[in-house]
Amino acid sequence: MKNFLRTFGALGVMGLISAQAALPDPTFDDDGYLTFYLDNDLFGGEDRDYTNGARLAWISGSERVEDLIGVQRYLRRLTGDADSFEVFQKVTGFEHPEQIVYNYGFSLTQLMYTPQDNASYAQPPFQRRYAGWTGVGFSLHVKDERILNSVELSVGTTGPDSFAEATQDFIHDLRGVEKFNGWDQQIPSELTVDLSFIQKRRLDFAQMGYGILRVDGIGEWGVRLGTFRTDAHLGGMFRVGYNLPPDFSDPRLSPTAYTHRYFNSGFDYDSDWSVFLLAGGSLTGVAHDATLDGPMFSDFNTGIQRRPFVAEVYAGFGVRYRRLELSYAHTWRTEEYRTQRGIAQVGTVGVKLRF
Template sequence: MTAETVKRTAFKYLVLLMLPMSIALVFGDKPCEAAENSRTFSFYFENDLFADTDQGYTNGVKLSWISHDLTGYAESGRLPEWSLPLIRRLPFINETGLQRNVVLSIGQNMYTPEDIEAEDLLEDDRPYSGWTYFGIGLHSKNERRLDSMEIQLGMVGPASFAEQTQKLVHELVGSQRPNGWDNQIKNEPGLAVIYERKWRFLYDRDIGKLGFDVIPHIGGALGNVYTYANAGMEARLGWNIPWDFGTSLIRPSGDPNAPLNAQDPRVSSDQGFGLYVFAAADGCAVLHNIFLNGNTFTDSHSVDKKNFVADIGAGVGLIIHRFKLCYTHVLRTKEFEGQEDDQVFGSITLSFTY
């Protein structure tokens, strides 16, 4: 992309980023409730535009909503009655004495080969593919630990509408039209069941002071979209670091952005500002990835995936009253045999607590 195209693209994405903030301001005229009664809405946007490329994991968008703290999931009123007996039998997330949240999300990810101008099948590069999904997450937490279980349901293939999304955006910003979507993987319903545990260690901070914390995690996913085990950690340093479970990319495991208690600057009556830097890493042992392995039940284009992939990121977070804005610059190691370079992309998260 030319410098002018990058500028136009950045401007349009900035407008897109400001949209949820504008919506939040409409509902933001009342003081924020206490942490246990607050709800959090988050908008995620990821794109390789920030690395001046247009390939691999090229775009991701996600909206999520976290309920207020519940003593039981039946209180949410958003889960069907038939699901409650099953939820009560789930391990990890139904321990007594913990607070619970329901998390609802919707998102779309898209993946393309390096040469999007070519119309023919590029056998040595990854398939065109998209994933549009709805997620239901269940959180169980205290100030030291968060257990997350999420179920994602959606579609891969043409029914994900990733082709239409990318072509529309490229037309709007005047960049190269992607011509190879006729070679994308075929339609397939997608299901993923995800579990992840996060801890908070070494947290040493008070409102109005510098602080530091470390948030390790371990988890995994099972399904026809992806099956993997992962582990990693995040470290944060700054002024009025939020009392939550860190900064999340668009990946399975729910959303950790909700404030834990009244010491979070988003709900504190004394402070409404925070600024911090962070670094994070996640390693993933991959058994199956439909966006590389191709369709599960029919033949489609595929490549030989690598069995271990790592994300390494660093960024900055800003809190202004009820808003939390984070930018993460991410390096993802090669995902398949023959991939020439590691992938680099940027991730923006805007959260609003109300």
């Protein structure tokens, strides 16, 4: 399976990813991760606004910097390592560059948005505009024992070319539920290019252990610049549980949602089983959102007004058995546009496989 995923990864980045070499350094971890995320608002008992999201993300095992070519080598300039722009080294850099390790990844993501009224063939006034986005991402991740910096370049499309309508119709047919009739009113197709940066840091005050019961915490901040979305956020997450796995994934679908070995710590798996709870939150400032403002280079009015700040909290759990893990996180999000009817709720199912 590992060889198959490496071959698929090489095709996905158009031959830009080289085969992984043997890594003699014992602090390097050869395991990669395949993670699938599914967002849906039906977990909150509704079917409106941000209604569904799906993401398949693959990340390599640890790589030497000499093995990075093509896209990864260009993304290094934004990671804070020794080859980065000087400003990135000062703001996001590492105290001990000789201790860092690299992972590369790629992703396929689809997002869809709908109004609350599914029967009307016209766009319901003051409700969320029909919108879809599908994109592929190419990422580089650099980490030491305390810091993880992730950069992802996403190329995608909005509108009918995203196939969000076809996906929703297919799922509704399988479930035997009514379709949404107004997809002809969705935002138009437009090519999008986005660059995302997220830094995660270990929260040392939250690192505690009582035998098999452990607690950890991760703080994060990030910026996304692009034609699909431009924003900045600040947040964090805590976990507590039995045999906490020495890896972590973003518990929800995000522009850089992958699974990572727990920094470069040398921790190992103590048991076949892990059971844990998680909770977190974030505050995001949004400067542009194509699903709310309309595509950047199209003269298209969505009929709604975006709010500049969005806050959210989430809570959930995870269960791991050997190399397979299942998690669920429930998110409560404040209003994203001025005529939205109350907070939104979205549930995220995550399935990850270590190989």
